[in-house]
Amino acid sequence: MIITNNVKKTKRILNVQKLDNKVIGFVPTMGLLHEGHLSLVRQAKAKSDFVVISIFVNPIQFGRGEDYGSYPRDIKADSKLLMEEGVDLIFCPNQKDMYPSDFSVFVDETELSQSLCGKSRPGHFRGVCTVLVKLFNVIVPDKVYFGQKDYQQALIVKRLINNLNYDIKMYVLPTIRENDKLAMSTRNNYLNDNERKDSRCIYEALSLGKELIKQGETRVFVVVDKMKNVIMKKRSTKIAYIEILDAVNLKSLKKIKGKILIALAVYINGTRLIDNIAISVK
Numbered sequence: 001m002i003i004t005n006n007v008k009k010t011k012r013i014l015n016v017q018k019l020d021n022k023v024i025g026f027v028p029t030m031g032l033l034h035e036g037h038l039s040l041v042r043q044a045k046a047k048s049d050f051v052v053i054s055i056f057v058n059p060i061q062f063g064r065g066e067d068y069g070s071y072p073r074d075i076k077a078d079s080k081l082l083m084e085e086g087v088d089l090i091f092c093p094n095q096k097d098m099y100p101s102d103f104s105v106f107v108d109e110t111e112l113s114q115s116l117c118g119k120s121r122p123g124h125f126r127g128v129c130t131v132l133v134k135l136f137n138v139i140v141p142d143k144v145y146f147g148q149k150d151y152q153q154a155l156i157v158k159r160l161i162n163n164l165n166y167d168i169k170m171y172v173l174p175t176i177r178e179n180d181k182l183a184m185s186t187r188n189n190y191l192n193d194n195e196r197k198d199s200r201c202i203y204e205a206l207s208l209g210k211e212l213i214k215q216g217e218t219r220v221f222v223v224v225d226k227m228k229n230v231i232m233k234k235r236s237t238k239i240a241y242i243e244i245l246d247a248v249n250l251k252s253l254k255k256i257k258g259k260i261l262i263a264l265a266v267y268i269n270g271t272r273l274i275d276n277i278a279i280s281v282k
């Protein structure tokens with residue numbers, strides 16, 4: 001396993017692999033890896049010849065006052081896990097290569113980013129799209145792997161790949177959960193025991209939403225209100241959003257019907273967690 005932090009060297013290594021006709025699989029991450037990340041790595045391993053994972057806490061996707069400075073980092077622990085998975089290359093780019101002092105070109109998705117996390121974290125997806133374009137240009141992957149936990153991100157990346165004519169096949173893989181169904185997330189590390197218990201209300205709310213819809217409820221506000229009640233029972237919580245949208249274009253719905261997304265972002269004493277369920281309603 002090779003670890004690089006330099007763009008030129010990384011490009012050289014990947015050029016050699018490509019000349020050898022190797023299929024390059026790529027998993028972008030911000031590190032402090034968990035089973036959610038590893039599920040992506042395992043798929044990449046199964047479907048490609050040379051697996052690259054990037055670890056980069058991307059400053060431009062964090063808003064002012066967010067946790068960029070305190071975001072947990074442990075490259076040693078991450079490399080150990082990735083070695084066991086048989087990853088070929090870890091790319092941890094240095095700041096200078098990613099954002100030189102004259103950095104002034106950004107990539108902006110302007111439609112799917114209008115709702116959910118795009119709305120509650122202005123500039124977030126501009127940061128995500130920009131860093132991904134840079135990473136894709138360095139790695140030139142054939143296949144990339146993303147998680148459904150970040151449903152909106154996955155839709156935006158799919159759009160980016162199509163709109164910008166990348167020859168990349170994208171895979172979106174299911175959300176990996178803890179035993180009590182909390183979606184795995186690096187930010188779960190911020191939670192103390194009580195907060196960790198309270199965080200169960202996130203999946204409880206999603207499940208309630210799904211159940212109400214299955215029972216025939218078609219009014220968005222009724223389902224959202226009942227979900228809100230579940231979250232607000234815990235004193236540590238603050239709701240950033242709970243929304244039920246069209247799962248294909250993320251537009252709001254008059255009536256719950258077709259392929260829909262129930263998505264939420266909730267703060268547990270300041271730790272922002274997201275989760276979602278996509279379902280088809282006849």
Ligand SMILES: Nc1ncnc2c1ncn2[C@@H]1O[C@H](COP(=O)(O)OP(=O)(O)OP(=O)(O)O)[C@@H](O)[C@H]1O
Nearest residue numbers: 029030031036146147149150175176184185186187
């Ligand atoms: N529980 C999960 N199951 C499947 N994929 C996941 C899960 N959590 C994250 N991913 C995916 O891993 C990739 C890298 O995500 P990232 O490094 O931001 O991890 P994270 O756990 O989402 O961190 P954070 O808590 O800071 O948002 C993304 O494609 C993301 O969707």
Ligand SMILES: [Mg+2]
Nearest residue numbers: 030150185186
């Ligand atoms: Mg994330």
